[in-house]
Amino acid sequence: xxxxxxxxxxxxxxxxxxxxxxxxxxxxxxxxxxxxxxxxxxxxxxxxxxxxxxxxxxxxxxxxxxxxxxxxxxxxxxxxxxxxxxxxxxxxxxxxxxxxxxxxxxxxxxxxxxxxxxxxxxxxxxxxxxxxxxxxxxxxxxxxxxxxxxxxxxxxxxxxxxxxxxxxxxxxxxxxxxxxxxxxxxxxxxxxxxxxxxxxxxxxxxxxxxxxxxxxxxxxxxxxxxxxxxxxxxxxxxxxxxxxxxxxxxxxxxxxxxxxxxxxxxxxxxxxxxxxxxxxxxxxxxxxxxxxxxxxxxxxxxxxxxxxxxxxxxxxxxxxxxxxxxxxxxxxxxxxxxxxxxxxxxxxxxxxxxxxxxxxxxxxxxxxxxxxxxxxxxxxxxxxxxxxxxxxxxxxxxxxxxxxxxxxxxxxxxxxxxxxxxxxxxxxxxxxxxxxxxxxxxxxxxxxxxxxxxxxxxxxxxxxx
Numbered sequence: 001x002x003x004x005x006x007x008x009x010x011x012x013x014x015x016x017x018x019x020x021x022x023x024x025x026x027x028x029x030x031x032x033x034x035x036x037x038x039x040x041x042x043x044x045x046x047x048x049x050x051x052x053x054x055x056x057x058x059x060x061x062x063x064x065x066x067x068x069x070x071x072x073x074x075x076x077x078x079x080x081x082x083x084x085x086x087x088x089x090x091x092x093x094x095x096x097x098x099x100x101x102x103x104x105x106x107x108x109x110x111x112x113x114x115x116x117x118x119x120x121x122x123x124x125x126x127x128x129x130x131x132x133x134x135x136x137x138x139x140x141x142x143x144x145x146x147x148x149x150x151x152x153x154x155x156x157x158x159x160x161x162x163x164x165x166x167x168x169x170x171x172x173x174x175x176x177x178x179x180x181x182x183x184x185x186x187x188x189x190x191x192x193x194x195x196x197x198x199x200x201x202x203x204x205x206x207x208x209x210x211x212x213x214x215x216x217x218x219x220x221x222x223x224x225x226x227x228x229x230x231x232x233x234x235x236x237x238x239x240x241x242x243x244x245x246x247x248x249x250x251x252x253x254x255x256x257x258x259x260x261x262x263x264x265x266x267x268x269x270x271x272x273x274x275x276x277x278x279x280x281x282x283x284x285x286x287x288x289x290x291x292x293x294x295x296x297x298x299x300x301x302x303x304x305x306x307x308x309x310x311x312x313x314x315x316x317x318x319x320x321x322x323x324x325x326x327x328x329x330x331x332x333x334x335x336x337x338x339x340x341x342x343x344x345x346x347x348x349x350x351x352x353x354x355x356x357x358x359x360x361x362x363x364x365x366x367x368x369x370x371x372x373x374x375x376x377x378x379x380x381x382x383x384x385x386x387x388x389x390x391x392x393x394x395x396x397x398x399x400x401x402x403x404x405x406x407x408x409x410x411x412x413x414x415x416x417x418x419x420x421x422x423x424x425x426x427x428x429x430x431x432x433x434x435x436x437x438x439x440x441x442x443x444x445x446x447x448x449x450x451x452x453x454x455x456x457x458x459x460x461x462x463x464x465x
Contacts, residue, residue: 001083001123002060008113011106013064013078017057020065020074021050028076028097037136037160038095062090062118066110068101075101078110080118080128088126090118111146119174126180127173133158134166148172149413152355171413178410178435183221183249183359184214184428185421190229202424204234209425211238215246217432223361223419225251225282226267236272248273249359251282251312254289260296264305278330280310284318287311287325294327308357314459316347323354335360335415337369337390337405338383339458341448348414359417363409366460369401379463382454389450397443403434408447411439 006013026044028034035041056063062080067073075098080090092115096107118125130148132139148170156164189207202210211222224231232250239245248271252263267276279297281287287294300306310330313319322328331351335344339362348358364370368380373387394404409418422428456462 001062003062003064004117006064006113006117007069008109010069011110011113012067012069012072013110013113014067015057016053016063016065016077016079018050018053021046021053022074025049025074025097028095031097031099034095034097034099037133037139039158062114064114066096066106073098075106076110078114080114080125083125088124090125090128092128092130107142108145111142115146115172124177125174126177127171129169129171131167131169133160134168135160140168140170143170146172147413150349150353153353173413179218179432180220181410181416181418182219182432182435183223183417183419184211184219184246185361185419186222186224186231186235187228188421188423189234190224190231201229204237206424207234208238208241210422210428211235211246212242212244213425213428215242215244217428219432220247221249221277221417222246223249224271225280226270227251227253227282232267232270236270239272245273247277249278249280249310250276251280252286253282254286254293258290258293258296260293260300264300268305275304276306278308278310279306280312280330280332282312284311284313284315284322287322287328291325294325298327310357310359312361316344319347319351323351323356328356330357330359332359332361332419334362334365334458335409335412336362336365337408337447338365338386338450338452340408340450341412342451343455345412345414345448348412352414357416358414359419360409360415361419362458362460363418363420364402364405365458368460369405377463380457383452383457386450386452390447393443393446397439399437399439400434402431403437404439404443404447406431406434407437407439408444410435411444 003015026046026049029041029044029049032042062083064078065074066076066078068075076094076096078094080092083090094107094111096102115128117123118128130143132143150168151171152169154167154169157167158165189202191201222235224235226232235248250267250271264276264279268274294309297306297309301309308329309327310332311322311328312332313322314334319331319333322331333344351358369390373384373391376384390404394401406420409415420431422431452458
C-alpha cells in the first residue's frame with residue numbers, strides 16, 4: 001500500500017521520496033540530539049540519504065514526509081512499516097527532525113492523523129505497535145497520550161549511550177473493531193443462568209439462531225465448559241448443521257487423576273472442531289492442586305489440538321501467582337463497573353506486561369446492573385449505593401445501563417477479550433448495536449473510582465450463601 005497525501009490542521013503529509021533530499025535532512029540524521037533514540041543515524045551523507053529515499057520511493061509502504069501547511073517546510077517523517085496484511089497490524093515510527101519545531105504539538109497532531117487513517121474503513125488496521133527505549137520518557141508519555149498501552153518489556157534490548165537498555169513494546173487497537181474483542185458466553189445455551197433470566201434455557205432452534213446471528217455479525221469466539229450442561233453439544237451440533245466453526249474456548253475441572261488426552265479428545269468431539277483456541281483450568285484451585293497437568297496440556301499444544309492454555313480466576317492474588325507460570329497464556333477474571341479499574345487495573349497491567357492475554361467476564365455482573373434497586377434481595381442491599389451511583393451516571397450521560405457496562409470494559413486497552421452472555425437473539429443484536437457508542441473519559445474516570453466495600457458480593461457464587 002502506497003502512502004496517500006493527507007492533511008491535518010497545521011500539517012501536510014506526502015509520500016516520502018527523493019524530493020525530500022536536503023542538507024537539512026542529513027543534518028537531522030547526524031544530530032546526536034535528534035538521533036539519540038533512533039536505530040540508525042550519526043553516519044549520514046547526501047549520497048547515503050539519497051539511496052535510502054530511492055529505496056523508500058520504490059516500495060509501496062506507508063511512509064510520509066511531514067510538512068508545515070503554511071510554509072511547506074519539511075520538519076520530519078512518520079511511518080507505519082512494516083504492515084502485516086494477514087494480521088492487519090503495522091509498526092509505527094515518527095521523527096520530528098527540525099528542532100526548531102519541537103514542543104509545538106506536531107508529533108501528536110501527525111500521529112493522530114496517521115492513526116486515524118490506519119484505522120479508517122479504507123485501511124482497517126486492527127492494531128498498531130511500536131517499540132521505544134524505556135529511558136525515552138517523553139516519547140513514552142506521548143504514546144500513552146495517543147492511547148498506546150504497554151504490552152511487554154524487552155530486557156537490555158537496545159544499545160543506547162553505550163549501554164544496553166530496556167525497550168517497551170506498546171500497542172494501540174482500532175476501537176472501531178470492538179466486535180473482535182467480544183466472546184459470546186454459552187452457559188445460557190446449556191443451563192438456566194442469570195439473575196434476570198425469566199425465559200430459561202433456549203430451545204435448540206433458538207440457540208442455533210443466536211449462534212448464526214453472532215457468526216454473521218462478526219463474533220468469532222465462543223466461551224463454554226463441560227460443566228455448562230449440554231452447551232458443548234449444542235455448539236458441536238451447530239458446527240455440524242451450519243458448517244461454520246467458531247474459535248472455541250472451553251474449561252475443565254479436575255476430578256482426580258485426569259487423562260488429559262482423553263479430556264481434550266472428548267471436548268473436541270462434543271464441539272466438532274479440530275483445535276481448541278484456549279483450554280482453561282476452570283478454577284485457580286484446579287491448577288494449584290495439580291500443576292503437572294500443564295505439562296500434559298503442553299503436549300496437546302504441540303500436537304495442535306490446543307492453541308493456548310488459560311486459567312479462570314477470581315482474585316488479584318491468584319492473578320499475581322499466575323504471573324510465574326510462563327505457559328499460562330490467558331487469564332480470565334471478572335471486570336465490570338464495580339469490579340473495576342480501582343480493583344483490577346494495576347494487576348491487569350502487570351499481567352499484560354508479562355505477556356498474558358486478559359479476558360474479562362461478569363461484564364453485567366450476572367444481570368445485577370439491570371435489577372430494580374428497590375427489589376434487591378436483602379443480602380445484596382450493601383450494593384445499593386453503588387447501584388444508585390451507576391444508575392445516575394447512566395441517566396446523566398443519556399446512556400443505557402447496558403451501554404455503560406459494556407463500553408466501560410471495552411474502553412480498557414489491557415482487556416483483550418470481553419465475555420458476554422445473551423438469552424436470545426434480540427439481546428445479542430442490542431449488545432452489538434451498543435458497540436457503536438463510546439463513553440467519555442471523564443465518565444470512565446468516575447467509574448474507575450467506584451469502591452465496593454463488601455467485595456464478597458462481587459462474586460455471584462456468594463449471593464446464595
